[in-house]
Amino acid sequence: MRAALSALAPKQWAFASALALTRTAQQVKAAEIEEMRRVFDRPTGFTLGSLYLKPATKSNQEARVWFKDFAPKGTPAGKYLLSEVHGGQRAHKRFESALQKAGLLPFGRALVPASAAPLDANGNVKRGLYNQILSQLKAQRDSTANETTRSRARKARQRGGRYFYGNPGGKRRGIWERFSFAFGTAVKPIFIEVGARPSYRPRFAFYDVGERVAEERYESEFDRAATETLRTAR
Numbered sequence: 001m002r003a004a005l006s007a008l009a010p011k012q013w014a015f016a017s018a019l020a021l022t023r024t025a026q027q028v029k030a031a032e033i034e035e036m037r038r039v040f041d042r043p044t045g046f047t048l049g050s051l052y053l054k055p056a057t058k059s060n061q062e063a064r065v066w067f068k069d070f071a072p073k074g075t076p077a078g079k080y081l082l083s084e085v086h087g088g089q090r091a092h093k094r095f096e097s098a099l100q101k102a103g104l105l106p107f108g109r110a111l112v113p114a115s116a117a118p119l120d121a122n123g124n125v126k127r128g129l130y131n132q133i134l135s136q137l138k139a140q141r142d143s144t145a146n147e148t149t150r151s152r153a154r155k156a157r158q159r160g161g162r163y164f165y166g167n168p169g170g171k172r173r174g175i176w177e178r179f180s181f182a183f184g185t186a187v188k189p190i191f192i193e194v195g196a197r198p199s200y201r202p203r204f205a206f207y208d209v210g211e212r213v214a215e216e217r218y219e220s221e222f223d224r225a226a227t228e229t230l231r232t233a234r
Contacts, residue, residue: 014058020222021056025063028213029053032065035209040084042122050077065210084204089196095130102139104165110196111174114189133190135174136163155174163190 029051036043042180048187056101056205075093083090099105113125120126133139167173174192178185 011058012229014061016222016225017061018056018058018063019225019228020158020218021061021063022053023221023225024214025053025065025217027217028210029065031066031209031213032206035205039205044122044124046071047077047081050081051101066069081204083200085202085206087200087202089199095134098134098139099137099165102137104139105193108196109193111191112194114174114192116177116188117190129190133163136161137175 032051033048036048040047050067051065052068054066056063067076068077069078071077075114080090080093096105099111101109105111113119117127118129161178163175163177165173165175168176168187172189172192176187177189177190178187186223
């Protein structure tokens with residue numbers, strides 16, 4: 001095999017190596033997804049689809065498996081998964097950033113789901129709720145308003161509407177929902193303010209899984225790719 005490989009042109013060597021790297025990366029990605037299924041409670045399809053694979057080429061002998069840093073709607077999964085990999089505070093959600101810009105959520109504080117927050121089958125807050133609340137609180141349009149306008153809007157938000165920001169009856173400050181029943185009205189908590197963004201201990205062994213699969217699979221994948229290259233070499 002060594003003698004035969006030594007006869008290959010450099011471009012054929014590069015092709016075999018790139019092919020082996022890419023195939024190994026495909027197995028790394030699959031193993032990372034399985035690890036997410038193991039360590040997370042009912043991960044969503046959005047979370048499981050958070051990884052991308054950049055294949056190796058003859059001129060760039062590197063295959064890359066990493067987190068996507070863009071999502072057309074909402075927060076890219078990589079932003080909240082990295083805190084599960086490295087530990088530490090999670091990043092601010094777009095929802096929280098919009099409320100901060102609107103002058104409702106103080107900087108340095110965060111929101112966590114409260115007991116009345118509607119959850120989906122995966123145990124997460126329903127995605128459409130975020131947009132409903134931001135629309136109700138007019139938080140999607142105040143990011144460039146001056147302080148006087150923001151102060152007036154803040155007072156208006158606290159007075160009426162289905163969702164409002166405040167601490168009714170001296171309860172904990174956050175986003176509350178007002179609802180009616182036969183004998184009057186009541187409120188229930190949807191999101192509650194906390195002193196800082198939640199912190200996580202590392203539990204997604206992203207790097208360990210990747211290194212283990214690469215060590216286990218690259219050599220055999222290179223043997224397979226080299227054999228295929230030898231068979232088709234001219």
